[in-house]
Amino acid sequence: EIVLTQSPGTLSLSPGERATLSCRASQSVGGSSLAWYQLKPGQAPRLLIYGASSRASGIPDRFSGTGSGTDFTLTISRLEPEDFAVYHCQQYDSSRTFGQGTKVEIK
Amino acid sequence: EVQLVESGGHLVQPGGSLRLSCVVSGFTFSSYNMNWVRQAPGKGPEWISYISRGGETTYYAEKVEGRFIISRDNAKNLLFLQMNSLRVDDTAVYYCARDFYQSVGSFDYWGQGTLVPVTA
Numbered sequence: 001e002i003v004l005t006q007s008p009g010t011l012s013l014s015p016g017e018r019a020t021l022s023c024r025a026s027q028s029v030g031g032s033s034l035a036w037y038q039l040k041p042g043q044a045p046r047l048l049i050y051g052a053s054s055r056a057s058g059i060p061d062r063f064s065g066t067g068s069g070t071d072f073t074l075t076i077s078r079l080e081p082e083d084f085a086v087y088h089c090q091q092y093d094s095s096r097t098f099g100q101g102t103k104v105e106i107k
Numbered sequence: 108e109v110q111l112v113e114s115g116g117h118l119v120q121p122g123g124s125l126r127l128s129c130v131v132s133g134f135t136f137s138s139y140n141m142n143w144v145r146q147a148p149g150k151g152p153e154w155i156s157y158i159s160r161g162g163e164t165t166y167y168a169e170k171v172e173g174r175f176i177i178s179r180d181n182a183k184n185l186l187f188l189q190m191n192s193l194r195v196d197d198t199a200v201y202y203c204a205r206d207f208y209q210s211v212g213s214f215d216y217w218g219q220g221t222l223v224p225v226t227a
């Protein structure tokens with residue numbers, strides 16, 4: 001099973017700041033088969049990024065994904081109030097597994 | 108507008124059974140593979156089951172293999188998860204999620220989830 005480790009656990013930032021979230025895989029994720037999701041309490045999870053770097057439909061361009069192999073990054077260039085949430089990465093190269101999440105909270 | 112709405116979650120005792128439903132609208136249900144994903148308190152999401160568009164192919168996570176059964180009714184736009192021999196560690200919010208056809212294995216639409224507490 002591919003284990004995904006996200007860091008940091010919590011990111012305390014102010015609106016307008018840049019957020020950089022890391023997702024490291026225990027083995028190489030083939031085909032850039034990595035996605036990022038935004039989760040908020042009581043809401044449906046939202047697909048942000050698929051294929052490591054492609055934005056899903058309707059996702060603002062302040063969200064970007066990079067990486068390959070075992071190291072992936074989600075960057076939010078300028079945090080908006082609605083971006084404070086928990087973010088999970090997911091690999092779908094070998095079965096489907098998720099990381100434990102990074103909480104982006106208001107400083 | 109694509110919508111997925113889960114139902115059927117409620118308190119159940121260990122060893123009990125429960126059937127979850129997910130009704131979908133806003134897209135051609137029979138054209139999409141579907142999944143169930145759960146999230147236990149304080150943990151990351153966990154994929155647990157997949158079913159192909161026609162229902163002929165199913166997959167399960169090892170933790171639920173032999174206890175859970177996924178099925179679908181394409182005529183009624185319904186996805187189901189039959190959960191048997193429930194354990195305390197099955198406690199979670201259960202989501203139905205649509206397979207993203209552009210990047211199979213990721214999930215482009217999810218429901219809001221239904222809570223299943225398993226406790227004595």
